[in-house]
Amino acid sequence: MRYIEPHAHMVSRTTDDYVAxxxxxxxxxxxxxxxxxxxxxxxxxxxxxxxxxTDFEPKRSAxxxxxxxxxxxxxxxxxxxxxxxxxxxxxxxxxxxNDTVLGIGEIGLNKNSRNEMNVLEKHVNLAAENNxxxxxxxxxxxxxxxxxxxxxxxxxxxxxIDPGRVLIDHVEEHxxxxxxxxxxWGGLTLYPESKCTSARAIDILENFGSERLxxxxxxxxxxxxxxxxxxxxxxxxxxxxxxxxIDRIFYRNPVEFLSQCPNFKLK
Amino acid sequence: xxxxKKHNTVELYFMEARAKLIDIAAFMDxxxxxxxxxxxxxxxxxxxxxxxxxxxRAQNVLMSFSDPTDELIPAATTKAAxxxxxxxxxx
Numbered sequence: 001m002r003y004i005e006p007h008a009h010m011v012s013r014t015t016d017d018y019v020a021x022x023x024x025x026x027x028x029x030x031x032x033x034x035x036x037x038x039x040x041x042x043x044x045x046x047x048x049x050x051x052x053x054t055d056f057e058p059k060r061s062a063x064x065x066x067x068x069x070x071x072x073x074x075x076x077x078x079x080x081x082x083x084x085x086x087x088x089x090x091x092x093x094x095x096x097x098n099d100t101v102l103g104i105g106e107i108g109l110n111k112n113s114r115n116e117m118n119v120l121e122k123h124v125n126l127a128a129e130n131n132x133x134x135x136x137x138x139x140x141x142x143x144x145x146x147x148x149x150x151x152x153x154x155x156x157x158x159x160x161i162d163p164g165r166v167l168i169d170h171v172e173e174h175x176x177x178x179x180x181x182x183x184x185w186g187g188l189t190l191y192p193e194s195k196c197t198s199a200r201a202i203d204i205l206e207n208f209g210s211e212r213l214x215x216x217x218x219x220x221x222x223x224x225x226x227x228x229x230x231x232x233x234x235x236x237x238x239x240x241x242x243x244x245x246i247d248r249i250f251y252r253n254p255v256e257f258l259s260q261c262p263n264f265k266l267k
Numbered sequence: 268x269x270x271x272k273k274h275n276t277v278e279l280y281f282m283e284a285r286a287k288l289i290d291i292a293a294f295m296d297x298x299x300x301x302x303x304x305x306x307x308x309x310x311x312x313x314x315x316x317x318x319x320x321x322x323x324r325a326q327n328v329l330m331s332f333s334d335p336t337d338e339l340i341p342a343a344t345t346k347a348a349x350x351x352x353x354x355x356x357x358x
Contacts, residue, residue: 111343141348145333174329210268240270
């Protein structure tokens with residue numbers, strides 16, 4: 001099979017993971033900027049991180065024949081410090097000139113606070129002013145329903161943003177319909193404990209439609225599985241799906257969304 | 268979206284679901300044996316079990332654990348989520 005890994009935090013992974021992904025059929029990996037597991041102490045920390053995402057990591061990935069793309073932002077987990085967020089957002093336009101940057105992400109909300117919303121709106125404005133795709137992180141667990149609704153409503157209210165150029169990630173059974181009905185793309189994240197199992201993700205595709213959904217591993221420094229996307233494809237085969245449907249979900253769907261960014265090119 | 272060939276869903280998933288159900292039963296026995304039944308997360312867990320009698324069970328279980336309010340909070344005091352809404356009125 002061939003597939004795209006549309007959301008993976010490869011800076012936290014090993015070269016073994018790159019080998020396994022390429023062996024499983026991965027044709028491109030896309031890495032959103034995220035929280036490192038600790039708060040960075042200054043905007044300089046983000047400058048270095050953006051250099052890592054746009055320069056070092058694509059070179060590391062290329063050693064395994066895997067094209068690497070990235071998204072840039074300050075994660076909502078670090079949005080309570082508005083001054084820091086403003087400094088980081090000011091760094092981003094310079095990095096948007098890099099030819100492996102896909103857009104602004106993963107932005108969004110974490111605990112649904114006023115400061116997080118303030119920073120989300122600044123990111124959305126940055127995307128609008130620079131005609132960038134948007135990748136959105138929705139909150140975890142008990143905060144997801146509320147946060148997803150707040151995010152959908154605020155982005156939908158910005159007439160400059162085409163919902164078809166926005167992917168709202170980590171949808172589950174209670175948020176997928178709200179996202180899809182608003183015209184956005186949705187992402188299903190496959191995690192061993194939180195978010196979705198393969199079986200539930202396939203249920204969501206069956207219940208809410210498969211036209212504007214993709215699956216990702218969102219593998220990072222926590223409990224996560226870099227091969228969860230091809231494992232989900234295997235689960236679809238077990239459930240009786242054919243190669244064409246699997247290719248559409250795991251390859252053609254992400255390619256369709258990501259190709260809206262001229263930087264996304266597959267050989 | 269439908270599979271080319273429809274398999275027996277029970278045949279595919281029964282053993283896995285059975286194992287998870289026994290794990291849930293053992294978890295509840297363990298919590299009650301160790302005296303943590305007043306923990307708000309356990310209360311939320313027991314409340315969520317009621318959603319198993321509904322039609323859209325997965326959606327309703329998720330909603331049962333969710334913050335039902337729609338207003339932004341003044342500031343985030345933690346980064347982590349705990350899986351159940353702490354402010355839910357205790358029954």
